[in-house]
Amino acid sequence: MFTQFKNIDTAFRHIKRFSIFLILANVGCICFCIYKSYDMVDRAQNRIHILYNGKVLEAVASDKKTNLEVELRDHVKTFHQFFFTLSPDDRAIKRGVSKALYLADESAKKQSDNLQESGYYNNIISANISQEIEVDSTRLDINQYPYTFICYATQKLIRSTSTVTRKLVTQGRIRDIKSQTDRNPHGFLIQNWEILVNQDVPLKP
Known part of the structure; x- marks a missing residue:
């Protein structure tokens, strides 16, 4: 009888x-x-479908910080291309510089005014010079805000008879203005911009 109770107790404990x-x-399992x-809901909300030329394309939304360095570099590159790409045409120069000034603060305007006052733009026009720029690299520091950068670029001043290559180094800070427009698609603003080096590259013998 006690054995039976013991078996029942053991079975109850197992159950x-x-x-x-x-x-x-x-x-x-429920958790x-x-x-x-x-x-799944969160991922679905971050995906949108775009109808382009009769085809449905899927796009994924991402946080701005995900591509922060890429966007900062492109902002710096775009600014320098607008500011330093010049053709021997007064309207074209003003148009390019105007686009650049939407991407920077008054420090860029001061540099532009200095070039204007020194007769740089007039020399470009009178000598029929085309100026091109290629951004070689941009060093960023995103550990502090506003973000700091140093831009290394190569300029080419193309004349009908020769081409002069110049080394260009600039630095500045980048502030997030929290809004994006057609004229400033990244929503950044370059400030305290200054030219550190702008000199001819000696020809190799």
């Missing part, structure tokens, strides 16, 4: 353990399903 295990497993559901 109790199994029930607890089953409850915990069910709770874990996992809830997590995956929220994850």
